[in-house]
Amino acid sequence: MTALQDSLNEIIRRTSAEIPGDVHEAILKSLENEKKGTIAESALKIIERNIELAKQKSQPICQDTGSIIFYVDCPVGFDQLAFEDAARSAVREATKKGYLRQNSVDSLTGGNDGTNVGPGSPVVHFHQHRSSEISVRLVLKGGGCENVGAQYSLPNEKLKANRDLDGCRKVILDAVLQAQGKGCGPGILGVCIGGDRSTGYEFSKQQFLRTLNDNNPKEELAKLEHDVLNTANELGIGPMGFGGKTTLLGVKICAANRLPASFFVSVSYMCWAYRRQGATLKATGEIQNWLY
Amino acid sequence: MIPLLLPFTEQKIRALKVGDEVEISGIVFTGRDVVHKYLHEGGRLPPEVNLREGIIYHCGPVVVKDANGEWKVTAAGPTTSIREEPYQWQIIRDFGIRGVIGKGGMGNKTLEACQQHGCVYFHGVGGAAQVLAECVKKVRNVYFLKEFGSPEAIWELEVERFPVVVTMDSHGRSLHNEVFAHSQSELAKHI
Numbered sequence: 001m002t003a004l005q006d007s008l009n010e011i012i013r014r015t016s017a018e019i020p021g022d023v024h025e026a027i028l029k030s031l032e033n034e035k036k037g038t039i040a041e042s043a044l045k046i047i048e049r050n051i052e053l054a055k056q057k058s059q060p061i062c063q064d065t066g067s068i069i070f071y072v073d074c075p076v077g078f079d080q081l082a083f084e085d086a087a088r089s090a091v092r093e094a095t096k097k098g099y100l101r102q103n104s105v106d107s108l109t110g111g112n113d114g115t116n117v118g119p120g121s122p123v124v125h126f127h128q129h130r131s132s133e134i135s136v137r138l139v140l141k142g143g144g145c146e147n148v149g150a151q152y153s154l155p156n157e158k159l160k161a162n163r164d165l166d167g168c169r170k171v172i173l174d175a176v177l178q179a180q181g182k183g184c185g186p187g188i189l190g191v192c193i194g195g196d197r198s199t200g201y202e203f204s205k206q207q208f209l210r211t212l213n214d215n216n217p218k219e220e221l222a223k224l225e226h227d228v229l230n231t232a233n234e235l236g237i238g239p240m241g242f243g244g245k246t247t248l249l250g251v252k253i254c255a256a257n258r259l260p261a262s263f264f265v266s267v268s269y270m271c272w273a274y275r276r277q278g279a280t281l282k283a284t285g286e287i288q289n290w291l292y
Numbered sequence: 293m294i295p296l297l298l299p300f301t302e303q304k305i306r307a308l309k310v311g312d313e314v315e316i317s318g319i320v321f322t323g324r325d326v327v328h329k330y331l332h333e334g335g336r337l338p339p340e341v342n343l344r345e346g347i348i349y350h351c352g353p354v355v356v357k358d359a360n361g362e363w364k365v366t367a368a369g370p371t372t373s374i375r376e377e378p379y380q381w382q383i384i385r386d387f388g389i390r391g392v393i394g395k396g397g398m399g400n401k402t403l404e405a406c407q408q409h410g411c412v413y414f415h416g417v418g419g420a421a422q423v424l425a426e427c428v429k430k431v432r433n434v435y436f437l438k439e440f441g442s443p444e445a446i447w448e449l450e451v452e453r454f455p456v457v458v459t460m461d462s463h464g465r466s467l468h469n470e471v472f473a474h475s476q477s478e479l480a481k482h483i
Contacts, residue, residue, distance in 0.1 A: 039457050042313060046417040046455060053422040063354050063367035063421040098366050101354045102442045110326070112441030144372045144395070144418060160483075170483060177479055181468055182372050182396040184418035231482045235475040240395065240418060242457065243471050273419035 001093075004083070004285030008090035008136070011287075012068075015138045015277040016060045016099045019051050020292040022211040023188075023249065023274045027051070030186055030239070030246035040244030047239070047272060062184075062273040064142035065100040068122035071137040071209060071278075073129055080126050086285075087124055088117045100140075135291060137278030139208055145183035145271040150175045151200060154263040163263045165224060168193050175267040176232045176248065181241025184271035188212070188250040189228070192266045195256035200266030207252035208270050209278075211292070216253065225251045239272075249274075295453075300345050300390040302410040308458045310465040314414065315453040319432065320347040320393065324371055326444040327436070328379040331387070338435050341446060343387040347414075350376065350394035352443025354421070355431065363431035365449065367421035370395040373413070381405035397459055397468030406462050413460035415467075427454040 001009075019027075031044040054061040070087055074080070094100045095116045102114040104121045116122070152171035154163045159174050161167035172191055179187065190207030192200045216222035229251045238244020249272065258264065278291035296304060298318035308314065321341060323331075337343070354367035373380075373394030380398060383389065384405040391411060392398070395418035406412055416424060430450040437445040459467040 039311060039313065042455075042457070043417050046420045046423050050417075050420040050423045053426070057422060059425070060354060060367040060421055062419040063352060063369050063425075064371065065354075098354055098356045101352070101367070105441065110441075112443070114442065142419075147372065173479060173483070177472075177475060180472060180475060182374060184395065231479075234482065235478045237471060237475045240415065241397070241468065241471055242415075242459070243467070243474070271419055 001089070002086060002285060004086045004281070005090050005093070007279065007281055007285055007287045008087055009093055011136060011138050011277055011279055012090060012094040013058065013099045015140050015275045016065055016094070017058050018055050018277070019061060019274065020211075020276055022213055022292070024051060026212050026249040027186070027272060030249065033245050034239070035245065038244060039242045040238045043239045043242055060099060060101070061275065062142055062271070063101055064144065065103055066140040066142040066275065067146065068100070068116065069139045069141065069205070070122060070124040071139070071206070072124060072126050073133065073135045074126060075132045075134070076128055076130070078128070078134065084124055087122055091116050091122050132283075134281040134283070135278060136281060137209055137276070137291065139205070140275040141205070142271055142273065145187065145269045148179035148183040149201070149268045150178065151197060151267070152265045154265060165220060168265050169224060169228060171265050172228050172267055173231060175269070176237070177235070179269050180237045183269045184273060185237065185241060186239055186246040186249045186272050188270040188274060189248060189252065190268040190270065191251070191253040193253065193255045194258035195264060195266070196262065197264060199256060200264045201268065203254055203256055204266040204268040207254055208268070208274070208276055210252050212250040218255070221253045221255065225253050300347060302390065305390045305410050305412050306462050308412050308461055309463070310458055310461045310467050312458040314456050314458060316347065316414070316456060317452045317454070318347075318450070320349045320449050320451055320454075322351045322353065322445070322447040322449065323348045324350050324352055324444060325375055326440045327446055328376045328383065331383055332379040340433065341435055341448070343389050345388060345390050347391035347393060348383070348389050349449070350392070353425070353447060355442060355447065363434065365425050365428040365431060365447070368425040368428055369419050369421040370416035372396045373398050377402060384409050384411045393456055397466065403460050403464065403466050406460055407464045410462050412458050412462055414456035415459040416456050424454065427451050
């Protein structure tokens with residue numbers, strides 16, 4: 001096995017078994033805030049115990065180890081084909097070891113060859129930059145939360161949402177209402193305002209690479225993020241939809257240009273089992289620094 | 293915390309109410325999307341799988357073989373149940389199951405079947421795959437492994453003190469309906 005494969009294996013293992021620090025902190029805070037003696041508090045206690053246990057046993061936090069999405073920043077001339085080969089081998093290996101569930105199904109036959117490798121799995125997004133740094137980020141996104149993602153086309157008459165930021169706010173909050181219970185809360189929203197149907201969802205997912213405690217450099221988006229977070233947490237949906245104080249742990253919003261005719265708001269939902277890790281790699285493939 | 297032990301009789305199930313925290317000990321069968329569609333379309337269960345007075349668990353576990361060749365569940369949280377809403381009422385009726393474990397809750401057809409036939413919906417903590425895997429003491433058997441693949445197969449599991457919350461009871465109450473109605477009216481105030 002090459003050094004690159006080894007590193008990717010370790011990134012997969014760690015992503016599957018260890019929750020990022022910023023998310024863990026937010027979960028602990030929500031546990032502290034929740035009303036004592038409620039089923040919401042019980043659920044958060046189990047979540048907290050689960051996070052500790054998964055790390056200690058080096059086992060998946062959640063059995064749905066999700067869509068396997070790599071984001072690679074690389075210098076010009078980086079061998080993308082070799083990376084994809086190494087990523088597929090690492091995924092096969094991690095599946096054998098049980099860090100990933102046998103989670104990839106042939107959509108036509110229903111067959112599951114148990115490798116997690118096939119058309120669209122894993123997904124690798126490459127981004128070239130002028131620096132010599134190679135960084136690999138991985139998001140494992142489970143199906144429960146993926147299913148509650150939503151794309152709205154504005155105006156939306158039913159929700160009285162026009163083509164402005166207030167309209168965006170209305171549809172994002174509707175997505176929170178509709179997602180309740182189903183996408184293991186407390187959750188995190190990644191949102192893209194604008195774009196076409198595919199880039200809208202793609203950019204909304206890329207928001208999950210941001211840390212929960214960062215600040216949006218665009219003032220109007222930072223304001224909207226806070227507003228949606230605070231409002232959602234006043235709805236009483238709570239952990240797992242049991243009722244309670246913490247419905248969302250974070251909201252991250254970006255904007256992309258759109259056509260005059262289109263105005264999409266794409267909302268991706270991430271469950272509390274927020275699996276995101278990443279590392280910079282040496283040119284030889286070994287892990288240099290962890291990114292989260 | 294209310295312990296629920298075998299046998300899962302109608303009387304024990306009818307005594308449970310929305311909001312009760314329950315620990316289940318006994319046997320549960322996993323069954324998710326493929327199993328529900330298969331049974332709905334008239335598929336037959338192997339004779340060893342007896343769901344009468346049993347519990348079905350919406351779960352696709354991670355299962356590996358240990359050094360002795362024994363199956364071991366290493367991650368086993370619930371999957372979203374609402375996908376089984378078109379089928380669940382019929383399976384409650386025809387197979388006489390007393391409990392459904394899942395997450396996210398189910399709709400009114402399932403709620404009515406629970407009321408009519410004496411069944412409850414137990415909500416597990418979604419994503420808590422490790423805490424719940426620790427409660428699986430033994431894999432007794434697996435069915436349809438080759439046909440349906442590992443996550444969709446029927447795994448017969450022996451569980452001990454498996455923690456769940458009753459969110460839909462056999463008296464017509466659904467916590468999910470209540471929280472949805474409440475949050476919807478709260479949201480209206482903020483729009």
